[in-house]
Amino acid sequence: MIYLRLAWRNIWRNTRRTLITVASIFFAVILATIMWSMLEGVYGKMIHNIVAFSSGYLQVHKKGYWEEKNIENVFTADTALAKKLSGVENITAVVPRIENFALASTGENTAGVMLLGIDPEKEDNITNLKTKVKNGKYLRSTDNGVMIGKGVARKLRLSVGDTIILLSQGYHASSANGLYKVLGIVSLPSPELDKVMVYMPLATASGLLSLDNHISSWAVMISDAKKLASVKKELLRNIDPTAYEVMDWKELMPDLDQMIQADGSGHKITILVLYLVISFGIFSTVLMMMAERQHEFGIMTAIGMKKRQLAFIVFLETVFITLIGVISGTLASLPITFYLSEHPIQLTGEVRIIYESYGFEPIIAVSTAPVVFFSQARVVLLITLLIGIYPVYKILRMNLMSALRS
Amino acid sequence: MQNTVIDAHNISKVYDQGPVAVKAVNNVHLHIEKGEFVALVGPSGSGKTTLLNMIGGLDEPTTGNVVINGVDITKLSSNELIDFRLNNIGFVFQSFNLIPVLTARENIEFIMLLQKVGKEERETRVLKLLEEVGLTDKANAKPGELSGGQQQRVAVARALASKPRFVLADEPTANLDSQSAANLLDIMEKLNREEGMTFVFSTHDQRVIQRARRVITLVDGEVAEDTLQTPLTHAG
Numbered sequence: 001m002i003y004l005r006l007a008w009r010n011i012w013r014n015t016r017r018t019l020i021t022v023a024s025i026f027f028a029v030i031l032a033t034i035m036w037s038m039l040e041g042v043y044g045k046m047i048h049n050i051v052a053f054s055s056g057y058l059q060v061h062k063k064g065y066w067e068e069k070n071i072e073n074v075f076t077a078d079t080a081l082a083k084k085l086s087g088v089e090n091i092t093a094v095v096p097r098i099e100n101f102a103l104a105s106t107g108e109n110t111a112g113v114m115l116l117g118i119d120p121e122k123e124d125n126i127t128n129l130k131t132k133v134k135n136g137k138y139l140r141s142t143d144n145g146v147m148i149g150k151g152v153a154r155k156l157r158l159s160v161g162d163t164i165i166l167l168s169q170g171y172h173a174s175s176a177n178g179l180y181k182v183l184g185i186v187s188l189p190s191p192e193l194d195k196v197m198v199y200m201p202l203a204t205a206s207g208l209l210s211l212d213n214h215i216s217s218w219a220v221m222i223s224d225a226k227k228l229a230s231v232k233k234e235l236l237r238n239i240d241p242t243a244y245e246v247m248d249w250k251e252l253m254p255d256l257d258q259m260i261q262a263d264g265s266g267h268k269i270t271i272l273v274l275y276l277v278i279s280f281g282i283f284s285t286v287l288m289m290m291a292e293r294q295h296e297f298g299i300m301t302a303i304g305m306k307k308r309q310l311a312f313i314v315f316l317e318t319v320f321i322t323l324i325g326v327i328s329g330t331l332a333s334l335p336i337t338f339y340l341s342e343h344p345i346q347l348t349g350e351v352r353i354i355y356e357s358y359g360f361e362p363i364i365a366v367s368t369a370p371v372v373f374f375s376q377a378r379v380v381l382l383i384t385l386l387i388g389i390y391p392v393y394k395i396l397r398m399n400l401m402s403a404l405r406s
Numbered sequence: 407m408q409n410t411v412i413d414a415h416n417i418s419k420v421y422d423q424g425p426v427a428v429k430a431v432n433n434v435h436l437h438i439e440k441g442e443f444v445a446l447v448g449p450s451g452s453g454k455t456t457l458l459n460m461i462g463g464l465d466e467p468t469t470g471n472v473v474i475n476g477v478d479i480t481k482l483s484s485n486e487l488i489d490f491r492l493n494n495i496g497f498v499f500q501s502f503n504l505i506p507v508l509t510a511r512e513n514i515e516f517i518m519l520l521q522k523v524g525k526e527e528r529e530t531r532v533l534k535l536l537e538e539v540g541l542t543d544k545a546n547a548k549p550g551e552l553s554g555g556q557q558q559r560v561a562v563a564r565a566l567a568s569k570p571r572f573v574l575a576d577e578p579t580a581n582l583d584s585q586s587a588a589n590l591l592d593i594m595e596k597l598n599r600e601e602g603m604t605f606v607f608s609t610h611d612q613r614v615i616q617r618a619r620r621v622i623t624l625v626d627g628e629v630a631e632d633t634l635q636t637p638l639t640h641a642g
């Protein structure tokens with residue numbers, strides 16, 4: 001108690017200095033928190049956009065599928081298992097997909113395409129694929145037709161109502177070919193996907209490839225990207241790992257993961273520099289405070305205070321100053337972050353065009369996840385505790401006579 | 407020898423960091439009994455502070471032993487020494503004695519908190535001590551709000567709060583005007599007379615020296631004179 005009282009009063013001995021230090025922590029926390037929430041927000045949204053459209057956050061395959069994306073590497077769509085997996089915490093959807101390469105031809109033009117058999121309703125729920133339809137209409141599960149990417153349409157000079165010939169290899173080496181009507185043309189966010197995607201209702205794809213009740217994968221969507229690892233673990237617990245493999249989007253799309261890591265590290269360095277600056281601020285305050293109070297420390301030790309008691313008080317002072325800065329900074333960053341998340345900054349110029357061409361909302365998304373706030377507060381606290389070691393060390397090593405003489 | 411509080415045997419302090427070794431204190435024997443009121447005098451640089459620091463367990467003698475109440479404090483570890491000082495020795499320094507962020511009352515109480523004295527006893531003792539040094543009305547003042555003399559009186563009260571065996575005061579009146587100095591001496595003398603508290607203080611001030619019952623004169627780190635005298639009591 002007396003320790004707390006002493007430490008608290010000590011920090012207000014030099015009100016101005018304490019306020020300046022607190023202010024530096026305050027602004028650093030606000031800045032770092034907002035930067036971090038943007039990082040989290042932008043990447044979270046980017047991951048969601050890309051991942052939802054392509055792989056899903058996680059995929060369950062037959063074991064060995066990823067190594068060899070062969071039509072033979074399919075598995076029976078066990079609906080009971082799918083249902084069980086959808087029940088896993090944080091999983092929002094388990095969507096069956098059939099994937100296979102095919103040649104698409106109009107007679108005059110031919111192109112390699114990615115054939116994707118989907119459950120149209122479920123797929124739309126997670127990717128809003130319906131909203132990407134530019135011409136024609138969205139697939140229904142009973143349709144015996146296809147929906148193609150705008151890029152495919154352009155390449156093969158196809159429009160809605162035209163017929164497309166698909167040639168592929170079916171299950172157990174069966175031949176797979178058929179004529180399908182183009183029911184819709186979709187404009188996909190990623191140009192790479194747009195040039196190759198051919199969607200087909202699951203049953204139609206199954207028929208074409210003689211797959212019966214087999215599928216290539218279950219794409220798994222989750223409610224919170226942060227839960228990726230725990231969901232993956234949970235999935236593995238629910239399936240037979242000798243029969244299936246579970247892969248997350250980082251494994252499915254290592255390029256995307258690397259790109260985000262690389263881009264994010266630049267911002268992380270900025271935040272690091274910010275932290276370095278405040279660390280020096282706090283440290284210089286601690287240094288000045290130590291220098292000014294040598295005599296007082298000497299007196300306190302002389303009259304009977306143990307060095308560790310004294311060190312504890314001084315440590316508490318560092319903690320108090322930081323806590324005031326961190327708590328007030330975090331509190332102040334809350335409304336700012338929430339405001340930015342409600343009224344996001346609109347991108348302009350070239351960046352806006354790039355975002356829009358990918359079908360992304362041209363905004364700087366902001367994450368208001370609690371982890372954003374906690375992580376920044378935690379970092380600053382950690383720094384302080386490290387800085388707080390210095391006075392503790394100095395006091396423990398203090399020479400009583402030279403302290404008294406100063 | 408039951409009444410012996412300080413027994414310094416042959417203590418010396420040599421500073422040899424500089425170009426020449428300085429014998430700040432040279433072979434001093436010192437024997438002080440309970441209830442004594444001792445002034446340590448001598449010219450500047452004669453070793454008063456060095457000697458006081460050694461008998462107070464603040465500084466280590468280069469050679470010799472300091473025995474306080476039968477305990478050779480030169481043999482204690484630094485943590486044991488801190489505890490020993492806390493429970494046996496009261497200190498009054500020349501200035502800036504007090505913890506600036508604590509009030510007079512809290513400064514006095516502080517030392518009892520270190521000793522883990524119970525709340526009730528602390529409070530009654532603080533009030534009594536404040537009264538003894540005549541500062542009841544300044545109980546809640548911070549050191550910065552007190553005059554130099556008042557600060558030194560609080561320091562004396564704090565020194566006594568731990569119920570020490572003796573009080574060491576290094577030039578306690580050096581920064582005080584003569585009125586405040588006399589006043590501080592009155593208080594120390596009264597505590598000595600009424601409670602039998604042992605005081606050893608260093609001073610340059612002739613008027614303060616006159617108030618002592620025993621005067622030890624140091625010259626060049628050695629005891630040049632050790633005399634008893636009839637103290638002059640304060641007239642005011």
Ligand SMILES: Nc1ncnc2c1ncn2[C@@H]1O[C@H](COP(=O)(O)OP(=O)(O)OP(=O)(O)O)[C@@H](O)[C@H]1O
Pocket residue numbers: 421428429430448449450451452453454455456457
């Ligand atoms: N840390 C030190 N290093 C070197 N020499 C020292 C140190 N402290 C004291 N001395 C020397 O020891 C001698 C005694 O010093 P001390 O401070 O004990 O004298 P003093 O009688 O208290 O003097 P004053 O009346 O000025 O306070 C002096 O010559 C001084 O220069």
Ligand SMILES: [Mg+2]
Pocket residue numbers: 454455456576
């Ligand atoms: Mg001196």
